[in-house]
Amino acid sequence: MTEFLSGAHILCRLLEEQGVDLLFGYPGGAIMPFYHALPESPGLRHILVRHEQAAAHAADGYARASGRPGVCVATSGPGATNLVTGLATAQMDSSPVVAITGQVPRAMIGRDAFQETDVIGITLPITKHSVLVDDITELPAKVREAFRIATEGRPGPVLIDIPKDVQNQKMEWSEERPGQATRPAGNPSPGPRGEESIRAAARLINEARRPLLMLGHGVILSRAYAEVQALADKTGIPVITTLLGISCFPESHPLHLGMPGMHGEVHVNRAIQHADLIIGIGLRFDDRVTGNTAGFAPQARIIHVDLDPSEIGKNVPVAVAIMGDARVVTGRLAEAVTPRDCDDWREEIQGFVHARHESYRGDMAPETILAAIREGSGAGCTVVADVGQHQMWVAKLYGYQEQNSHISSGGLGTMGFAVPAAMGVHFARPTRPVWAISGDGGFQMNMQEIATMVQERIPVKMAIFNNGYLGMVRQWQQFFHGRRYSATPIWSPDYVKLAEAYGIAGYRVEHARQIDEAVSRAIREPGPAVVEFMIEQEANVFPMIPPGGSLSEPIESAPAAAPVP
Amino acid sequence: MMPVLTWVVSALLADDLLALNRATGILRRRNLPVGAVSVGPGGRPGSLRLTCIVSSDRAAADRLASALRKMTEVREVSVYAEGEGTCREHALVRVRVSPAQLSAILDVISLYEATILNETPQELLLEASGSAPLMVSFIRALEPFGIFDVARSVTPLPPQQAPLDTAGAPRASVAAPRIGTAVPA
Numbered sequence: 085m086t087e088f089l090s091g092a093h094i095l096c097r098l099l100e101e102q103g104v105d106l107l108f109g110y111p112g113g114a115i116m117p118f119y120h121a122l123p124e125s126p127g128l129r130h131i132l133v134r135h136e137q138a139a140a141h142a143a144d145g146y147a148r149a150s151g152r153p154g155v156c157v158a159t160s161g162p163g164a165t166n167l168v169t170g171l172a173t174a175q176m177d178s179s180p181v182v183a184i185t186g187q188v189p190r191a192m193i194g195r196d197a198f199q200e201t202d203v204i205g206i207t208l209p210i211t212k213h214s215v216l217v218d219d220i221t222e223l224p225a226k227v228r229e230a231f232r233i234a235t236e237g238r239p240g241p242v243l244i245d246i247p248k249d250v251q252n253q254k255m256e257w258s259e260e261r262p263g264q265a266t267r268p269a270g271n272p273s274p275g276p277r278g279e280e281s282i283r284a285a286a287r288l289i290n291e292a293r294r295p296l297l298m299l300g301h302g303v304i305l306s307r308a309y310a311e312v313q314a315l316a317d318k319t320g321i322p323v324i325t326t327l328l329g330i331s332c333f334p335e336s337h338p339l340h341l342g343m344p345g346m347h348g349e350v351h352v353n354r355a356i357q358h359a360d361l362i363i364g365i366g367l368r369f370d371d372r373v374t375g376n377t378a379g380f381a382p383q384a385r386i387i388h389v390d391l392d393p394s395e396i397g398k399n400v401p402v403a404v405a406i407m408g409d410a411r412v413v414t415g416r417l418a419e420a421v422t423p424r425d426c427d428d429w430r431e432e433i434q435g436f437v438h439a440r441h442e443s444y445r446g447d448m449a450p451e452t453i454l455a456a457i458r459e460g461s462g463a464g465c466t467v468v469a470d471v472g473q474h475q476m477w478v479a480k481l482y483g484y485q486e487q488n489s490h491i492s493s494g495g496l497g498t499m500g501f502a503v504p505a506a507m508g509v510h511f512a513r514p515t516r517p518v519w520a521i522s523g524d525g526g527f528q529m530n531m532q533e534i535a536t537m538v539q540e541r542i543p544v545k546m547a548i549f550n551n552g553y554l555g556m557v558r559q560w561q562q563f564f565h566g567r568r569y570s571a572t573p574i575w576s577p578d579y580v581k582l583a584e585a586y587g588i589a590g591y592r593v594e595h596a597r598q599i600d601e602a603v604s605r606a607i608r609e610p611g612p613a614v615v616e617f618m619i620e621q622e623a624n625v626f627p628m629i630p631p632g633g634s635l636s637e638p639i640e641s642a643p644a645a646a647p648v649p
Numbered sequence: 650m651m652p653v654l655t656w657v658v659s660a661l662l663a664d665d666l667l668a669l670n671r672a673t674g675i676l677r678r679r680n681l682p683v684g685a686v687s688v689g690p691g692g693r694p695g696s697l698r699l700t701c702i703v704s705s706d707r708a709a710a711d712r713l714a715s716a717l718r719k720m721t722e723v724r725e726v727s728v729y730a731e732g733e734g735t736c737r738e739h740a741l742v743r744v745r746v747s748p749a750q751l752s753a754i755l756d757v758i759s760l761y762e763a764t765i766l767n768e769t770p771q772e773l774l775l776e777a778s779g780s781a782p783l784m785v786s787f788i789r790a791l792e793p794f795g796i797f798d799v800a801r802s803v804t805p806l807p808p809q810q811a812p813l814d815t816a817g818a819p820r821a822s823v824a825a826p827r828i829g830t831a832v833p834a
Contacts, residue, residue, distance in 0.1 A: 204667065208674050213721055216667070233721060394715035397708060 086258045091220045092121035092251040095184070097259075098227040100127050104155050106146065106511050107131065108139035112159025113199055115186030117251035131507070131540050134532040136163050138504035140170020140241075141530070144179045145468060145508030148491050151307070153180040153234050154508060160186045161199030164245075165206065169498060171241045172210040176495025177328060178305060180239035182230055183207075187216070189249040204245055212240030220253035238392045239305060281406040282413065285363070285387045286420035288404060292361035294383075294429045295321045298344065298373075301328035301494070302366015302390060308411035309333070309487050312365060315418040320425035322433060324352055326367050328494040331484040341433065345373040346629045347476040351436035353627075353635035356381050358432070363417075365389045366410040369399040370495070379634025389413045438627075438640065447596035448619045450477035450549070457519055457547065458482060460603045464516040466491060466509050470502035470526035473555035476625045478521050500529030506544040507537060517545065517607065524550040524576045534586045537612040545606050548616045550576060551623065559624050563643055564631070583614040590614040655684065655731040656710035657805045659700045660717045661691045661724045668722035672699050675716050681705050685803040696724065700805045702731065727807050736805040738784040741766070742775045745795035754794055761787045772797060 089097070095118055099107070108131045111119040122130060133139045136158040143154030158167050164185040174181040188197040204214045213233045215226045223246070230242040289295060303312055309332060316323050316339050323339045325332060333340055342349040344356055353375075356362065362384045367373065369388075374380040377400055385403035388396055389410055396405040406413050454477065458465070463485070469478040469492040484490050491509060493501040506520035527548045537544055549555075558572040583590025589609045591602040593616065606613035627638035662668045669688065676683055684702040691698035703710055707728075714726045746754055746768070754773065758765065763777035777787050781803070788799060 205670065208671050209678055212719075214667075392719070394712060394719055396715075398712055 086256050088254055089257040090117060090121065090251065091217075091223055091246065091253050091255075092117035093124065094220070094223055094255070094257050095227065095246070095251070096121050096125040096128060097257065098224060099155065100125060102228070102231045103152065105129060107155045107157050108133055108142040108146075108508065109157030109184075110134075110136050110139060110159070110163060112161075112163045112186065114160035114188055114248045115157060115163070115184075115246075115251075116159075117248060118157065118184070118186065118246075130157075131511075131536065133504065133536050135530065136166035137169050137500070138507075138530055138533045138536070140167045140181060140183065141173065141498075141501050141504035142508035143181045143183075144170060144174045144177075144501075145491060145505030146512050147174070147179045147181055147239075147508070148177075148505075149466060149488065149509040149512035151305075152512075153182050153231055155182045155184065157184045158186070159199065160188055160203070160248075161201050163199075164203035165201055167243075168206060168210065169496075169500075171207055171243065173493050173496045173498045173501060174241040175210045175212065177493065178239050178301060179241065180234040181241040182234050183211075183241060183243045185243060185245050186251070187245045187247040190218070190247045191249070193247065203243065207243050210241070211243050214243040214245070216245045217247070217250050220250055220255050223250070275408075278406055278408050278413070279416070281404055282416050282420055285404045285406060285417060286422075288361055288385060288387060289319060289321070289363065289417070290422045290424065294355075294359045294432070295319070295361040295363065295426065296341075296355060296359045296384075297321045297323045298326065298356075298362055298364045298367055299323060299329040299332050300326045300365065300367025302410045303329055303332040303414075304366075304488050306366065306391075306410040306412075307487075308366070308409075308414050311411050311414035311418055313337075315414055315421070318418055318423050319421055320427065320430070321363070322355065322426065322430055324348075324356070326370075326373055326494075327479055327492065329367060330479055331486065331488055331490040334485045335483050336485055339430075343479055344635070345370075346375065347480070347625050347627065348373075348629075348635075349480065350438045350627050350638050350640065351433055353629070353638060354436040355433045356384070357634075357636050358436075359384045361385055361387070363387045363389070365414055366391075368395045371399070374399060374635070375629045375637075376632055376634045379636060381635075389417075448593070448599075448617060449596070450474070450619070450623075451481050452596050453547070453549075453593075453599055453617050453619075454478060454482045456599045456603045457521075460600070460607050461517040461519065461545075464513075465489065466506075466513060466516060466518045468492065468502045468506040468509055468518065468520045470520070470522035471497045471499045471556075472523045472526060473551075473559065473623070473625050474521055474523050474549040476556075477549075499523075499526035502526060503530045503544070503546060504533050504536075506546075507533060507540075507542050510542050510544055518543075519545045519547055521547045521549065523555055524548055524552065525554045525574055528574075528576065531582070534583070534588065534612060534614075538586055538588060541611060543609070543611050545609075546612065546614045548579060548614065549619050550579075550616050551619050551621045552576070553621060555623070556625070558622070559628075562622070562624070563628070563639065579614055579616040588612050588614065590616070592616045592618065594618045653704055653706055655702060655704050656707065656728055657700060657702055657731055657734055657736070657807075658710055658713050658717070658726065658728050659698060659734075659805065659807050660714075660726045661693070661696050661698055662717075662720065663722035663724070664690070664695045664697045665722060668720065669697060669699065671720055671722070672717060675713070675720070676701055679709075679713050679716060681709055681713060687802060687804055689804075700803075702736075702803060702805065729808055731805075733808045734805050735808075736781065736803060737778055738781050739778045739802050739804065740776070740784045740787060741798075741800045742777070742788060742791055743797040743799075744773050744775060744791045745771065745797065746773050750794055754791070757787075757790045761790070763787065
């Protein structure tokens with residue numbers, strides 16, 4: 085049947101065609117035609133956030149948890165600019181977010197019209213792609229292209245800017261000839277050159293005496309869980325998971341070592357420094373992983389598996405590069421290597437293990453809190469960590485077993501990410517528990533989203549690690565800036581009363597004996613709940629590689645006399 | 650440490666200002682020492698050729714090419730050492746002139762096969778083209794007379810090119826117009 089529809093109506097049809105059933109957004113002047121059409125598409129559920137940044141983070145959380153593109157919507161001007169942090173977060177962590185923004189009418193573009201911003205220009209460096217729809221006739225192709233680009237290859241955010249008059253334009257639309265829903269391209273075969281590289285990599289793996297597997301976010305993006313485990317099991321190679329690779333490999337597995345890098349465990353970093361071969365799969369050797377690259381893994385040759393050719397050799401020199409999907413390549417590698425074990429090497433690494441030095445006033449240790457959350461929530465729980473000290477504790481101490489159950493802002497390090505992203509995770513996994521774990525700084529950046537959770541009945545549990553400081557910055561000030569705590573003490577409202585004001589349950593935990601009870605009561609709540617944990621004010625995250633230092637130079641205790649820069 | 654040389658990174662991209670904006674944004678973000686950028690029709694209908702000259706090691710030039718290839722509007726990217734392709738500079742120089750120096754300036758013009766585009770009793774506007782060292786030499790030869798203004802641009806051509814489909818493209822567009830930097834004398 086052929087209909088004569090507006091651009092806004094056609095946009096709704098296109099979103100349905102692409103399999104979208106959920107949008108996070110906030111209406112405004114330039115996107116009103118779309119919101120006018122939206123109720124006529126009951127298959128599109130809209131979640132009204134309280135700030136557009138939260139819409140982008142929620143779409144990102146949804147995308148990471150579901151593997152499908154997350155969609156956010158905003159108006160022109162401030163609505164669009166508020167998306168920026170969320171889009172940059174998605175870009176840095178390769179998350180397929182599609183952002184739809186209204187724009188002033190075409191005739192007004194370039195005239196500094198009310199709520200006009202050049203959002204395409206603003207977001208050029210922080211999106212995988214962006215398009216301005218100049219005419220309604222371009223709308224179907226550009227929307228389909230946006231979804232294809234967002235999901236194809238290395239995923240990333242795409243922005244579609246649609247002038248208001250294009251949303252109001254009309255054209256014929258035929259339901260009988262809908263376009264194909266965009267699906268990510270199948271896993272590409274490595275090709276002849278890839279096969280040659282796989283054989284070269286297998287030879288290096290067979291010959292190595294001290295090999296390590298370093299697994300990154302690409303393993304989760306390509307769902308290569310079984311393949312990396314097969315490779316590890318067949319070779320006995322110890323496994324390291326980067327911050328965004330956490331939960332791609334069960335931490336109870338005897339080959340799992342932990343997280344590398346700036347706050348990685350000492351034995352993990354020492355293993356890297358002693359390794360003669362590193363097989364990096366789906367990671368980009370970020371500076372938080374390598375420390376000073378000049379001193380990174382000095383004895384190791386590196387095999388780098390990545391879908392994105394621009395990552396190969398970007399940060400570290402590579403002996404063998406295999407460009408391709410982590411799942412396909414790792415599967416082929418697992419077939420090509422000779423069965424072996426690395427028992428001597430694993431024993432050597434065990435000799436590197438240090439007892440932890442952290443001490444906490446009272447008994448509110450992060451381990452205790454995280455163990456209560458893990459045991460109380462059971463299998464299937466997803467933890468969305470914010471950014472800061474608690475993020476490192478969550479990364480290192482939670483003990484992830486479930487695939488893709490740890491979500492955090494890694495590349496951009498976006499404080500305020502956890503609460504809205506957890507909303508998106510809930511919609512991707514509606515029957516499974518979701519915790520947003522934040523510090524008192526990050527929580528206050530997006531705590532307005534409690535209202536969204538209440539209105540939309542989103543039962544995310546929120547944990548706040550409250551130490552009265554912007555803890556990670558304070559730690560750097562303690563270690564590297566003469567203990568001058570400039571602008572890091574942070575006041576918080578009474579979170580229990582705040583929760584009550586929103587009509588939800590809130591708990592404050594000041595002693596370890598209260599942890600289990602508070603956590604289990606929060607979990608039993610049918611809706612969202614807040615649990616505030618009053619932790620040690622000046623607790624530090626150890627070990628720590630100083631900025632610019634190599635992985636061989638960990639700080640394992642607070643400096644006795646803090647240096648003054 | 651890989652040797653630092655001069656590389657030409659040449660990208661054929663969609664003839665679209667947004668694509669050009671995106672590509673130049675990549676140049677900026679990669680933080681490489683870009684010596685020259687030129688933009689012009691790419692010889693195929695609907696395409697632009699963006700060429701930049703960077704002084705770096707080969708790996709850095711390759712990383713820039715990889716980043717450009719990720720753009721959906723980019724059709725092809727090539728990297729080659731400056732000497733491998735053909736590279737020509739175009740220079741416009743406004744130089745002071747006096748009756749006493751006219752003969753000497755005309756000698757320079759003749760030596761470098763320059764052209765006088767405009768003349769007044771006080772100044773000449775000269776045009777010359779050739780290799781980069783030749784243009785540097787040309788400008789130095791004029792410096793004693795007093796240079797008011799200089800504009801230079803670079804047009805590189807990759808060493809090997811597939812036959813261009815120039816159907817629909819104006820003949821003049823194959824020789825790309827150039828964007829250069831005006832350098833006050």
